[in-house]
Structure formats: C-alpha cells, structure tokens
Amino acid sequence: MRIAIPMLAVAAAFGQTSFEDIKKGPGANWLTYSGDYRATRHSPLAQIDKTNVSRLVPKWTYHMETGRRLETTPLVVDGVMYVTNNNELHALDARDGRRVWSFADEDVPVKKVNRGAAVLGERLFFVTSDAHLIALNRNTGAVLWKKKFADFSKGYSATLAPMALKDSVIVGVSGGDGGIRGYVAAMSPSTGEELWRLYTVPKKGEPGAESWAEFNTEWGGGGTWMSGSYDPDLNLIYWTTGNPWPDYNGPVRRGDNLYTCAVLAIDAATGKMRWYFQFTPHDTHDWDAQSMPVLVDLPYGGKPRKLLLHPNRNGFFYVLDRVTGEYLRATPFVDNLTWTKGIDAKGRPFENPAAEPTTAGVKVCPSIRGASNWMSPSFNPATGLFYVPALEQCEIYMTSKTIPEAGKGFSGGGGDKPPLEPGRFYLRAIDPKTGKRVWEYPMPGPTIAWAGTLSTAGGVVFFGDDDGHLAAVDAATGKHLWHYQMGQQIFASPMTYLVDGKQYVTIASQTDLFTFGLFEPVKPLDPVKESTR
Numbered sequence: 001m002r003i004a005i006p007m008l009a010v011a012a013a014f015g016q017t018s019f020e021d022i023k024k025g026p027g028a029n030w031l032t033y034s035g036d037y038r039a040t041r042h043s044p045l046a047q048i049d050k051t052n053v054s055r056l057v058p059k060w061t062y063h064m065e066t067g068r069r070l071e072t073t074p075l076v077v078d079g080v081m082y083v084t085n086n087n088e089l090h091a092l093d094a095r096d097g098r099r100v101w102s103f104a105d106e107d108v109p110v111k112k113v114n115r116g117a118a119v120l121g122e123r124l125f126f127v128t129s130d131a132h133l134i135a136l137n138r139n140t141g142a143v144l145w146k147k148k149f150a151d152f153s154k155g156y157s158a159t160l161a162p163m164a165l166k167d168s169v170i171v172g173v174s175g176g177d178g179g180i181r182g183y184v185a186a187m188s189p190s191t192g193e194e195l196w197r198l199y200t201v202p203k204k205g206e207p208g209a210e211s212w213a214e215f216n217t218e219w220g221g222g223g224t225w226m227s228g229s230y231d232p233d234l235n236l237i238y239w240t241t242g243n244p245w246p247d248y249n250g251p252v253r254r255g256d257n258l259y260t261c262a263v264l265a266i267d268a269a270t271g272k273m274r275w276y277f278q279f280t281p282h283d284t285h286d287w288d289a290q291s292m293p294v295l296v297d298l299p300y301g302g303k304p305r306k307l308l309l310h311p312n313r314n315g316f317f318y319v320l321d322r323v324t325g326e327y328l329r330a331t332p333f334v335d336n337l338t339w340t341k342g343i344d345a346k347g348r349p350f351e352n353p354a355a356e357p358t359t360a361g362v363k364v365c366p367s368i369r370g371a372s373n374w375m376s377p378s379f380n381p382a383t384g385l386f387y388v389p390a391l392e393q394c395e396i397y398m399t400s401k402t403i404p405e406a407g408k409g410f411s412g413g414g415g416d417k418p419p420l421e422p423g424r425f426y427l428r429a430i431d432p433k434t435g436k437r438v439w440e441y442p443m444p445g446p447t448i449a450w451a452g453t454l455s456t457a458g459g460v461v462f463f464g465d466d467d468g469h470l471a472a473v474d475a476a477t478g479k480h481l482w483h484y485q486m487g488q489q490i491f492a493s494p495m496t497y498l499v500d501g502k503q504y505v506t507i508a509s510q511t512d513l514f515t516f517g518l519f520e521p522v523k524p525l526d527p528v529k530e531s532t533r
Contacts, residue, residue: 016121017119017122025044026497027045027498029077030073030074030075030496032164033118033227037229037231037232038231039292040294040295040379041378041452041453042379042455044457046456047502049456050460050475053458056482056484056516058515062513067085068510070085070491070510070511071114073116073376074508074513079094080138081097083513086129087106087108087114087129088102088104089126091138094504095499097515101140102141108132110157115160115161115492117162118161118162120164121189122139123135125164126162131152131158133169146192147194155406155407156174158171160172165230165237172185172228173224175223177245178407178409179221179405179406180245181221182199183198184228184237195271197271200259200264201217201244201259212258214254215254222243224242226240226290227292231295234323235269236268238263238322240292241260241264242260242289244261246404247285247413248285248411248414250284252404257282261283261289262277262279263293265322265325277318280312285397286411290313290374291377294309294377295322296381298384298432311390312371312372313373315370316330316337317330317332317430331436334365339352339365359401363394363397364395365395366392366395377452378453382459382475383475384431385429386432387427387475389425389427389451389463390426390427393421394421398414425449426441427443427465427478428440439477439478441478443465452492453493455475459474459475460475461474464490464494469486484516487509489510490510492507494507495507503517
C-alpha cells in the first residue's frame, strides 16, 4: 500500500523548479543532492560565517520514526524541505520542521538506505530499495507514476539520489558486490519511460569485453550506486562505477575489467560513452570509484582548463580534463599507501603483486573502506581548496578458495584490521593546482565516520566528524570554530539554505534530522507592560 498523508494546509500551490533554476546552483534553495550539478557542495550563503558560527544552536529536530541509518541529503525548495528514508519521502516546513505531508511505499519487500530525492517542475523523484523510480506531486505527495528500472530478483537494488536534468531523470543501481551487470539509465520525467541505458560492463563481443578474458561479464559488477555530476555546457554526465565482482578473487577475472572502478563521461542526450578513465584496473581490494566527481574551472599548466577532481578510494587525488578525459595528475592524499609504487604518465598504477590478497592474508594500505568513500567532498572557489574526509588505515586482505556464485552475495574474500592499528580520520584541504595538502584537521574517534562536507561563502567548512559531532572549521586554515554532539553516528553530509532571511544548516544523523541557526537573544520583557497584566 502506498500512502500520502497531508499534515498541514498549504496556502498556495508550490512553484515550478526548472532546469535553469537547478543550473544556477544553490542559494536560498538546495536543489540537488550535491547542491549543484558540478557537485562542489559549495553554498554562496554567508550569513553564517567564521566570525559568528560559534553562535549556532539547534533550531528544530525531525524524528524519522522508521529511521535506522539516515544517509539522506535534503532538498529545500521555496521554504519546503524534502527528506528521504528507505522507501519514504517527507515534506517539511523548513522554518520549523513541521510535517507538510509524507509518503511511504509499503509494497517494497526490502529496506535499504536512501540518499535523497530530485526535483523538476512540480515533481519529486526518488528510488525505492527494490529499484523503482517514483514521481510524486510536490504539493501533495500523490503518486504520479512508478516505474521499475532494475530487477530486484536478480540482485539489483537502489540507494542513490536520482539526478534530474532538462529532459530526463538519471538513475543507477546497487548490488555490484553480489554479481550483477551495472548500468546508468535515463528515465522520462513525465512518464518514467526508459530513454537510454549504458552498461558499465561490456558483454561478449563489445569493446572492452576482452579485458575480462573468459569471465562471464553478466556478473561483472560495476555498480552505479551514487549520483553523478553534470556539465550543462558540454551536456556530459560524469558517473563513477563500482568494483568488479568477485571483489577479492582476481584470477577468475583476468585483465583490466573495464569499465569498473572508473569515471564515465556520458552524452546526456544519447547515453553514449564519450570517454572513460579507469582509476584502478583489475581491482582486488573493493576500491570502487564511488566518490563524487567534482567539476571546476581553473588555470592548469598555464591555461584555463575544465577539470574533474576525484579523491579515489585507492588513496590518490586525481585531476582530469573533463572535456577529453585526459589524465593530468594523481597525488596521494593519505600517507599509508602501499598497494602500488605510484602512477605512470598516463594515469595507470604500477603493479605490485605483493599487494594481492592471499588465503593467508596480506597487509595492504588503504583499507577496504578506502582512503575516501562516498562521503561528499566540497570545493570553495574563494580559497581554491578541495575538502575531503580521509582515512589513514590498512587492512589484512584475504581471498577465499570457495568458488564465488553470482547472486549469493559472496565477494570472494574479505579483510580484517591489523591488531593495534585502528587508523584515524582527517579532514584534509588540497590545492587542486598542485595536489598538495594545505592543512588537515585530525579527528579523534573509532574510525566509523561516514559523513561528508559542506563549504560556504562565509569561509566555513561543515562536516561530520568521527566522534558524532557536526563540526565547523575555518576554510582557509582548518582552525576549529564550532561543534555539536549529535548523540548518534552520522552517515550523511550537511547542507544549507535560506528561508525568511535566515540561514540554516541541516544534517541527518542515524534516526533524526537536525537543523541549526544563529542564536537570537530573547528581547527583555517591558516591566511596565508586565505590571499591568
């Protein structure tokens, strides 16, 4: 059963959100998962700045009754916030958190995490755990259509925030660690009809299939479980791909295993691949490329370049030309990096047979979680710095003698943490022009963080730290400015918006949505007026 429950009367119909609105990027509104198509997670709002951020206080909290691990980034459109849970979407008054309406699809047989919604026109779009795309009326929460885009019975699922473009809604699939064939698909915003589909793993006879030798690529993996970025001028979508399957058993799938652990540049009109860059050929450490590809325009090599920045799970920070896919540079952004001796002039890592998983186990750095992961980075055009959560941690990688079977959820091995080596998280600021670290902020904690970052024109970087705090540091120096203990682990990235002339910062914790604003002193009572009551 699907339910839409209106809670508050809405005075007037909500306005339309156009493609042009989304292209402008964030301001008072926050219209995409990353705030803008370029995935910079930078807001031009500056009411909250490094001089007053210490005055931030909680303004309201929204409890998600069925929440267990909220990974959502809310959207805010004209004072209304839209927040997802697994198979649910809630509309809230962004001023005080009161519910406007809620929708839950109770027909879904499974509950997985959900990272957010997309908006276009009067429609909201979000995915269910069993890989359906649902379009809701933004005013009422009424279902406009529901379309299946992957087969749950074959191991596919969905957890991502869709990306709405001018004439399409882009979705991807989860399930790569169980043996599927990943793909990116475009759906019609008005009907849900599939417009095109691009597989991330070629079938026999297609270009790239030779990179799998005799392996059956129908089980190749290459999930597409995170949203991507988009360049409207080039009309190119940039989507990262997951690791090959089985994750740790490399000999059964000899070769580079295209197009896994890569970023794909996709023509938004046709779904054709323009170019690709594979970060980790023949990955055997579960290092998918699911960290946001961030698009910036900067001088590089003495001339203006359209760049793509990517902090990869394998420990290298990559700079690519996003027009051509040309490799420009890769620099380590963690110190513990042993799986390769470096990167060659074309961007290919040097092979290190000693880092391959064994049945006895071998210590390799970074860990299975990677130097980074899906936690969102951000970029501030004023400082010119790129901010990324980085994990210094190693792993004992093992492969199994058991033959993997597609659809069984067995990844061909696994890993254990080295004894007495817990690792540590850092927030690091990198200069994309040089690849060098400008500053770092060490985080105390048990190395369980999954929270991302937010940059603002107020000179502040917000992020969830490894001890359950929403924290703020100076964007130029990394100096600590403010923190708030959430009381729960954080699995999401912060966002910011403006309503009624006031700036707010919101982040989801494990079961609740917290919103912060500047402290406003209570005006003292007039003693004369009070005495006459």
